[in-house]
Amino acid sequence: MNCKRTDNILINKLTNEEQYALTYIQSVNDTWADLFKSVLLKSRDKISQRLITSMHRENLANCRDYSEIISVDHYPLPIDTPYTYILKMSFLQNGKTLYAPISGQHAFDRINVTGPFYFEKNKKFSRIKHPNDILECILTEVPHLNNEASMQFKDDMDNSVANMAIALSYQSYTLNDTHQSLLDLIVSSDDPYLRSEQAVLEGHPLHPGAKLRKGMTPQTAIAYSSEFANIIKLKFILLQKDIAKSQSLYNNYNELIFSQFDGLYDSVSKILSIEDIDNYFIMPVHPWQYDEILKKDYVQEIESRLLIPVDYDIDYFAGLSFRTLIPKFPEMIPHIKLSTNVHITGEIRTLSEQTTINGPQVTKILNDIKNNDRLFTNINADTIDELAGVHFYNPQDSSSLQTVKSEQLGALFRENIYTRINQNTIPMIPSSLVANYVNHNETPICSLIKKYESTHQFSSYEDASIQWIKSYAQALIDLVLPLYVKYGIALEAHLQNSIATFNYDGSMNTIYIRDFEGLRIDESYLNHMGYTTETFHEKSLILTDQSQTVFNKVFYSSIQNHLGELIVAIAQSTTSENLETEIWSMISDILYTKLQEISLTMKDTSRIETIESILFSSKIDYKCVTTMRLEDEADYYTYIKVDNPLYRPLH
Template sequence: MLRSDLKLEKEEMKIYDFLESKFPHLLDLYGNCVSKARFMIMERLVNALLREGFLENEYIEAQLAYSMQLEFIFSRGKLIIPIADRYSYNRFKLECNPIFIELNLPSEIVHPSFLLEVMNDVNEEQTKTYTNFRGFQAELANSVANLALSLLFQDVRMRELQTVMDKTGSNSIFELAEVIARNEELCDMSLFYEQLSVTGHLLHPCTKSKIGLSIEEILHYSAEFDSTHYVHFVAIHKEIAYHNPKIKREEIQQFWLREYPELIHELKQSCIKNKQDINDFFIIPIHPWQKENVLDTLYSAELARGQILVVDYAITTKPTLSVRTVVPVEKNFHIKLPLNIQMTSAVRTISPNSIHNGPEITFIVNDILSKEDYFNKTLHIIGEELGVRFQSTQTSEHNFKDRNKNLSYLIRKTPTSFLDEGEHAVVACALFNLSPVTKRFFLFEMVEQFHLRNRLNSMEENLFLFFKKYMTVVLSGVIPLMTKYGIGLEGHLQNTLIVLKEWEPVKVLIRDLGGVRIDQKRLERKGFYGTYFPGSVTINEDEIGMQNKVIHTVFQSHIGELTYHLAKEYQVNEQILWDMVKEICSGIFLDLEKDETIKMNVERDRAALFGETIQTKALTLMRLTDDVTDYAFIDLPNPLRD
């Protein structure tokens, strides 16, 4: 297919040119992938425009009362948005691309950047301006192009896996995953499911943006391309190193000695060469991109003084769904590393807050889980076991903040570490991507495999039974942890792994404590005290931030996708599923009310969870204003409302 036939935008042309030089046999597939990617991002952008106040809500509701075709009249012309479906939390599915009619001439809006231009004209008419409009537009174009690349290689990967299935006789995705894990030395089988997740955040228009990475680097550092890369090492002097004081220095040193004795040998050689004492240094793994692009720039003085030593050692790793988190091959831990690159909505460095608070909160949550018997063995937290960072104490120096968050790491256990015999840990966002076995959403394969094992029930009965089991394992820990202890987990699709045994949900793993919100008063009333990094957004003095975190991530971003897709696929009323969620939540609250000391907590959380509306993040508005820390919220109708 000729490039001119595709009418590619600038970012898409870069990928076309790359494919033409490296993978010319894939060019015919690329056009379809571009069209799919544009529409998928268009749908996310339309959702933002309809949900986040860019278009008048009362006018939207008035039109939806009698038509699924929304029309908006501006001075330049008329915008038509054809809606195929509407579901909980005011989310929409597009029937087809929007149409703009100018001077009585209709034209299809084929790229989300063009829709953004139309909306910018509207905003200027209304004297609204956004400080990051052009930046957001560039992110949007980058997101479309990168999503097309991911869809293209998803197609390639599906064909490769089909060959494996034909040879091995794998009849389900779990059987296929076990074959892949054996053949490719994946000690963490859950990575296989992460590699299936190519479509990104289901509401964020910039879901695949990776500003600053070349196409080769995207292929090299992203999970969906099943690549490997080396992680390198430096060592930093103890005078410029920081770790949570509750972690003993000996624990940190012993970890690296146990896992990589050859690394310690190379560190000794580097110390001898530079006339340094090995006992004065901390090992720091560093991402190859960071080593190439950041190390010399931000830490040149320390390198020159010998306070930072480059260690001649590297390990083979595979990227996870979170590009900055890698899995060392044949090891049972993950390493989270800073990357000074904007992906989706933020630059993915690691804050000083996270290096201190990650282990701190991990200690507390592990104590709670042990005390609570892991909430009937339904919840495990993949916490941050240890971490170290570069520390500058000179607040007046140039790049002070950047220097404190660009050379560090956190260690987590692998999801597989938490599994019993016969269990599979599946990252929840993989459920809304294609299974290589059925070529349908993985979620539907799970439900239908569950049905095969419970043949005495009808398909609808098993759908409800599966959904109830799923909701029970997710909510049985998340709600008590919030209501009883004041800890709001960030349980969105990327952070949550659902564990299945014989296709039945049996427990849930939740990772990444950097995004939790804690009501400190609730936690301390239950006798759990921590020493937190000063000014941490994680630590709140009331329950509102904690409640919003759980509502936004667990209920809207996670459960909301399940209810829509299950209802649509199996032709049931979505509200029936929400009523089941409400029944489970109500039962948990009733049980919690037995503790007289937390009755007020129960009352407040129930009111927040079952209120007329809920607050959730305005993701696109935050990008247009270039604000990722001071969250903008919108009110949405609540499917759990009383």
């Protein structure tokens, strides 16, 4: 929309979070600070667009009921936008109307919007300068949401805006003279996989708390977030075995860990005798947790030498998942998931006891299934082993303190992707496929499809897109669907929990699913298939008897989120009005065919019939990420019914 005032004038004053960030950046570099100020309104709009999209899709505060899509020709202000339609959203109690240019309409009732956004009240228009202006409207419309949870959500958006501006301005500063495609930047780097994780700047594509780093200063957020590519000095401690629990996939836990890190055993042997070493577990600790939490909450254990810091560190880098640290190729040491008392997206990212204890056990079950069921032969998909886990556990602590202290000190070791992939392939986190940067708008998924189109001489980009996503979807579905249907295991296979490898002609090679913390298992069904869960952690949230919960987990993460985001990016890269519909129809066919293939290996097909009736119905559940936050239901998922692009009539 046309507006001749500068962004700096539009921002009347900075929030505390923005000022805090700016003050720090000014102490580092004046050019970066100027760029921070120049992208601030853009950053606010990026958080606002996530909020508006969520509100409409979730019908939050009934705003979808009171929305309409109007032509840009009917918009009452002069407008400078390439888009044809505008979302008009009315707030009856406020007497306000929100206007948002629509950048795309997509499957599962998704409407993407882009700033600038405007409010109209009494025929007067005002530029929306911050997402919390929209939140105020929501709370007026739905007063019962004006509670502690929504106040925290307000703080979350403040923090997300500031961190978005830090990241966008840093990217502008460091890539000012770079104009290659993002795919070329990734492929040409020393470590394409790590570079792909660092390329995802904006975080969760739909969550208003996409860049949340509550609990950190701007300085530590920059030091430890993936997009800044800083070396992170991983710390280690020793925990006496009386106050710790461990789990290992193959070997003795300590033997496994010492074998991975050169010099670690020597450093420990300077502190303890060989006999005493056997009485301790070795544990890595995130340096932020080491500095901010360990020295504050574990003083008694340190003084009594139940917990002993080790004079040893090693270089790692942050992944997109803030608490997962990754070595740089050619290092082949494990990826490590750690506890950090930092509020990211919807929760504080400590590490639960169940994650460290269950990960290797889930790995063992998955590997047995893959090795013995012919459904998993000759597919282009696999899982990444979780090798070992450990967490603090002092049985002398009170039950409430016990949980807090155990979750603050935990670690999970995961197989390094470079030990698994085929040579001459490009490993990337799928989140990066839909990313871009300030000097080049082309997303890696589009760059890959163009390579694929050129190499194989497709008649059109659209035809190449259909074949490209068909191969990708087939690989993902070949893994996640049989695990769910036949064994009751719902992998949380969203973009961030996956690694995809690509051939140099742009085509798909293999997809790998990692991170078993958030999966769901239909416990009785898995037990029925011959796999025991008796040794899983007693607090295991991943085990459930709610079949709908298991279905929603696999469907939301794999289909709605993972494939959905890729398909949106493809749809936005073409002028074809039918391409997205064609792709979803094709994916419906893949799912149906795969279900028939699975049924041939099962005696009782009634389960498949039930799944088909949900999967291919005209409406399907969508997880309400914003509603859950405002209603303070982080541990309980809230869903709304949306149109299902996979719909097919069944006999």
